[in-house]
Amino acid sequence: MKSIAVVNYAEAKGSVELREISKPTIGADDILLEVAKVGVCGSDLHQWSADHSWEVNYPVVLGHEFGGHIVELGSDVSGWKEGDRVVSETAAVINNTSPLSRQGLYNLDPSRKGFGYGVDGAMTRFVRVPARCLHKVPENLPFEQACLTEPCSVAxxxxxxxxxxxxxxxxxxxxxxxxxxxxxxxxxxAGAEVAIVGLPTDAGRLQIAKQYGCNTIIGDASDWAYKHDGMGVDCVIDAAGVSTTLRLALSYVRPNGHITKVGWGPQPMNFSLDPLVQKNVTLQGSFSHNWPIWEKVLFLLSSGSLDVRPIIGGVWKLNEWKEAFEQMYSGKVVKSVLTPN
Structure with a gap:
């Protein structure tokens, strides 16, 4: 059986197209998932625009934010059945015996390969998934929202x-x-007072952020950062896709404060980190997620404590992938979702 797929086929900018691929063959510990919905991630856009900073196994089917129904089980898989509604973690390949995996930190295993860059992802009808990656989706949670469990887990x-x-x-x-x-x-x-900062081109996205009870700022955030006691904010979360924002984070954070960098930026920084030392600031990287985080996020989503509907800018058919990508890339929508079937 052949299906169409959104394939990143080479390193050059724009090297993404629809191609026909064969239905995957599963192993003893795998399941075959029929994809219901798949989110477009910023990393998919970075591979499309060729400004990513990670190794890609070309050609590869894009898509790592996905959910659907189990249609086939490997011979050694237990605890699941055909028809189950599931979402999948992204760590498609790991070394189960590595020290990090043994601690449950398989997301940090150096041999890890993820869907959509290391192995074929879910922007197609069927995807092969290791059964260890699966989480059950509550019946009250639509796949349009459930497929965003992955970015919610990153956050x-x-x-x-x-x-x-x-x-x-x-x-x-x-x-x-x-x-x-x-x-x-x-x-x-978590009970924090929050402001989110963007550029003039981010005005639409910032309006959506207001729905989460956030203050919104375009450009310089100094006034908000220092308004309380003149010392800066307790924590800066750097979620921008460039390196230079770390310099801004160092200027906004208070002495003995905390910076977490979750946004990827391959560009050289070209500035001094002396303020990090002078302010006694903790700088923390954050990558991916693991099993208990997914379970907590699914509870938040299904209970209504976390509502992702405001960030979903539209749902497109798979053959409309380019429009979905362009809408996100231009900033017109926060999140695009594709329907493979």
Whole structure:
């Protein structure tokens, strides 16, 4: 059986197209998933525009934010059945015996390969998934929302696991993309006062951020950062896709404060980190997520504590992938979602 897929076939800019691919063959520990919905991630856009900073196994089917129904089970798979509604984590290939995997930190295993760059992803009808990656989707949670469990888990890990945020803290988020807005929403859930910063071109996205109870700022955030006691904010979440925003984070954070960088930026920084030392600031990177985070996020989504509907700018058919990409790339929408079938 052949299906169409959104394939990133080479390193050059714009090397993404629809291609026919064969239905995957699963192994003993895998399941075959029929994809219901798949979110477009900023990393998909970066591979399309060829400004990414990670190794890609070309050609590869894009898409790592996805959910659907199980249609086939490997011979050694237990605890699941055909028809189950599931979402999948992104760590498609890991070394189960590595020290990090043994600690449950398989997201940091150096041999890890993810869907959509290391192995074929879900912008197609069927995708092969290791059964260990699966999480059950509650019946009351539509796949249009459930497929965003992955970016929500990125934000949960950055804000609630890797940052020191307490109720009443003042948090500044740099970058109003999907991850930035979701980080702001997580900080609000933690009881923080939150502002999110963008450029004039981000005005539409910032309006959406307001729906999560955030202050919004275009351009210089100094007034908000220093208004409380003149010292700066307790925490800065850098969710922008450039390196230079770290310099802004260092200027906005208070002495003994905390910066978490979750946005990728391959550009050289070309500035001094001396303020990090002078202010006694903690700088924390945050990457990906693991099993318990996904379970907590699915609870937040299904209980209504976290509502991702405001960030979904539209749902497109798979053959309309380019429009969905362009809408996100231009900033007209925060999140595009594709329907493969």
């Amino acid at each position: 949960y890990n950055a804000v609630l696991v890797n940052s020191r945020i307490r109720p009443g803290d003042r948090v500044l988020v740099l970058g109003p993309g999907t991850i930035g807005i979701l980080c702001a929403a997580m900080a609000r859930l």
